[in-house]
Every structure is written in structure tokens, then in C-alpha cells.
Amino acid sequence: MKVLVTGATGLIGRRVVSRLREAGFDIRIASRLPQRLAGADDAVALPGADAPQEAFLALMRDVTHVVHCAALNNDRSAGAADFRTVNAMLTGRLAQAAATRTDGRFIYLSSIRAVTGAGFSGTIDEATLPAPQCAYGHSKREGEIKMLEAFATAGRDGATALRLPPVYGEGMKGNLRWLMRLAVIGLPLPTAALTAVRSLVSHDAVAGAVTHLLTSPVPPRPTYVLGDVSPVGMSEIVTAFRRGYGRPARLLPVSGWPFRMLAALTGRQAAWQALVATQICDSSLLASEGWERENDTLGRLEELARQGGRSPVP
Incomplete structure (x- = not known):
């Protein structure tokens, strides 16, 4: 089975690629920064959100699953339009192509900012009602919606969003x-x-969650909240x-x-x-399904x- 991993040169994407290769998957990597892909096997440039649909369909050739790590992150000074283009529109285009051309799963790396703002105090789980407070959070929430709509329109399940707290690992920002x-x-x-x-989560634990969801016989739920044990x-x-x-x-x-x-x-x-x-x-839901937390x-x-x-x- 082949997995398309977008954002494969980033903090999480690199670890996801490594873990999936260890698990025996073939990998196609895609990046918005193609200069970082020099010398990599089965590496392609990730089309922009306004690219023709044929460009997205071509990405799915021989692909079974998609792991969408590419994003415009919250630690960058970007405008609302930039966040929406990359985090929402691009996610929707990829999900539409995956829903029609693949028969596996689509995993979207989202954020707890899709459901709450930086000033919120309390516990966040899958039942937390989405109330994003910033442009980045709104864009990640819209990306979740577009992904799920694409799969629902195709009459399919298998799409899920992983809502992440701050992620740590070598190269963190x-x-x-x-x-x-x-x-x-x-x-x-x-x-x-x-x-x-x-709550924090290690990039290793995120990669482990992705691997778990791609190998589990049980279809994933629409969203999961991740975090280390304590x-x-x-x-x-x-x-x-x-x-x-x-x-x-x-x-x-x-x-x-x-x-x-x-x-x-x-x-x-x-x-x-x-x-x-x-x-x-509260990351107990995915943990109850067999995911190992840090x-x-x-x-x-x-x-x-x-x-x-x-x-x-x-």
C-alpha cells in the first residue's frame, strides 16, 4: 500500500514518513517547498489550492491512503486569507481527489485551535463544541469541515482530523x-x-497515531484529540x-x-x-482504541x- 504524505519535510511530516516506512508502507511525499525534495524517491510538488483538479487527481495515482500534514502554522505572521487558502481550501481539494481516487483513509493534522482559543481554560475532548477564536483556528476548522464533506459527498467514511496541542520534537517552533x-x-x-x-504531544506520538489509524481494522472516527498522558x-x-x-x-x-x-x-x-x-x-478516546501515548x-x-x-x- 502507498501513502501520500503532504508536508513531508516538516517537523511532524518527517517523523510520519519514517514511522510509515518502518511499518512497511510505500511512500509518496509532497511538499509546498519542492526545493526540499531534491534526491527523494517518489517526491512531487504539492499543487496550490487554485491548481486544476487534474493536478490533485494525479497525486492519487496508485495511492491507498493520504496523510495531510502540510499547513500554514500559527507561529507565522500570515493573514486570514493566507491561512484559509492553505489550511482550508487546499485541504478540501486534496480530500475531494482522495475521496474519488483512493479507497483508504484520509488523516488531516488539525489543531485544538479549531475548537478553542488560546485564552480558554479547561479540558478539550472530542465533544468540545468548536469555537475557534483566531484566523488560524478558523482555517483549521474549515479544513476539517471540507474534508468530511468531501468524503460524505462520495458516500465514504475513513476521513479523520487529529486535533493537536503544541507539538514538541527536534526542530519545533x-x-x-x-x-x-x-x-x-x-x-x-x-x-x-x-x-x-x-497538554503537549510529541511528534513521535503523532506519527504513532497516524500509523495506528492506517493499520487499524476499525474505521476512524471523524475527530480525535491527541495529547501525552499527563x-x-x-x-x-x-x-x-x-x-x-x-x-x-x-x-x-x-x-x-x-x-x-x-x-x-x-x-x-x-x-x-x-x-x-x-x-x-483528554486523549483517552484514541488511547482506548490502542494508540500508545507518551x-x-x-x-x-x-x-x-x-x-x-x-x-x-x-
């Missing part, structure tokens, strides 16, 4: 990369700004990174009220709420920093 830089600097940090508890505190994340770098934690027991006051005075209450929000992903998040983060200590974070 976003807030985790920022926290890693803070750990490198080694300056004392106030615990009041690090009270949040968050959420972790922001202060624990920084401490783990600093352990990996061989540095002391250097966290100061400072009250949070001066920071809240400053946020109110400067009109940045939303940014403060996003910083201290606790978001826990159970040592802090140990993995420490090891990432230890490896990064050989080549400091830029």
Missing part, C-alpha cells in the same frame, strides 16, 4: 521554541508568569529544559498581581489570559535540550 530560548538564557523567571498547565506546568517545562542544558531552574516565587495589573493598564488582558490559561487535552513528557523535553546543548538554539 512556536511557544515551546520560545521557552527553550528562555532556558538557554538562564535569567531568573517569575513563577507568576508560569502558572499554566498545558499535562505539564509551564514552570516544569522551563525546569526540564534547564536541566537538559545543565542549568539551575532559577524560578522566583513572585505574586501574579503586578503582572495582571500591568496587563490591564496596557490593554493586554487577552495576552495575559493566554499566558496563564490551563488547557488539558508518558514521560518532561524527560523528553529535557533530552531535547540536552541534544540542543550541542548546537544552541538560534
